[in-house]
Amino acid sequence: MSLSIDLAGRVALVTGGARGIGRGITEVLVQAGATMVTCGRSPAEPPHGAEHRLCDVRDAASVTELVAGIAEDHGRLDLVVNNAGGAPYAMAAEASPRFHDKIVSLNLDATLLVSQAANRVMQAQDGGGAIVNISSVSAERPSPGTAAYGAAKAGVDALTTSLAQEWGPKVRVNAINVGLVRTPDTADHYGGDATVAAIEATIPLRRMAQVAEIGQLVAFLGSDLASYVSGARVACHGGGEQPVFLYIAQNAHQQTEEN
Numbered sequence: 001m002s003l004s005i006d007l008a009g010r011v012a013l014v015t016g017g018a019r020g021i022g023r024g025i026t027e028v029l030v031q032a033g034a035t036m037v038t039c040g041r042s043p044a045e046p047p048h049g050a051e052h053r054l055c056d057v058r059d060a061a062s063v064t065e066l067v068a069g070i071a072e073d074h075g076r077l078d079l080v081v082n083n084a085g086g087a088p089y090a091m092a093a094e095a096s097p098r099f100h101d102k103i104v105s106l107n108l109d110a111t112l113l114v115s116q117a118a119n120r121v122m123q124a125q126d127g128g129g130a131i132v133n134i135s136s137v138s139a140e141r142p143s144p145g146t147a148a149y150g151a152a153k154a155g156v157d158a159l160t161t162s163l164a165q166e167w168g169p170k171v172r173v174n175a176i177n178v179g180l181v182r183t184p185d186t187a188d189h190y191g192g193d194a195t196v197a198a199i200e201a202t203i204p205l206r207r208m209a210q211v212a213e214i215g216q217l218v219a220f221l222g223s224d225l226a227s228y229v230s231g232a233r234v235a236c237h238g239g240g241e242q243p244v245f246l247y248i249a250q251n252a253h254q255q256t257e258e259n
Helices: 020-031 060-074 097-123 147-167 186-190 193-200 211-221 244-258
Strands: 011-015 035-040 050-054 079-082 129-136 171-178 233-236
Touching: 011 020, 011 060, 011 097, 020 035, 020 079, 020 129, 020 211, 035 060, 050 060, 060 097, 079 097, 097 129, 097 147, 097 171, 129 147, 129 211, 147 171, 147 233, 171 211, 186 193, 211 233
Parallel strands: 011 035, 011 079, 035 050, 079 129, 129 171, 171 233
Antiparallel strands: none
């Protein structure tokens, strides 16, 4: 028996789905046959086969209007991917309360707002629906320089398990704890290709993820192949991060052998 992911006839929303990781997710879901909607605060050109709508996912009224409009125009909403998020680097001791509020609002509060609006539609339709929250490995380990982001993503993980309990059996809710992912901005973000290569050498699979690989996992979690998966936090990090002390010890041992 061959297995394939077929999302034909299903309507999906990816927040922040016109750029970065969200764009990769959207492209995969389009390939799987889903009717695709992306959203963001600014106009954007989504991947071919998707439509883009304006929405500030931190604003409850804007979110309600978005989700209601999708359900009205397309007749249903089957899959929601809470992808919008992120944070600039800022040490916690120096960041302002307003800065932290904005980070938590975008990464945690918005996830709950969008999920609530989606749940209202999904609970009332045949077949229910699925929600996939894009979380981060920062939820599970120290996140110096992005402390509020890490805390918010830990909240997303906790939120995922709670909503899965509350909203079953009609709605499945899962999270993906994403590690390092290559995007067009990766080299600039880390200071060049050499630095990226050094970072990738510390990952067990010796590379960062491609955006499509995150999309493929989203497609699985949104499909019938994952019909008994709910409340899960799925790691997608290439094997995880090597403890720093081991990395230092291995380098020291290698240098000793070379000398």
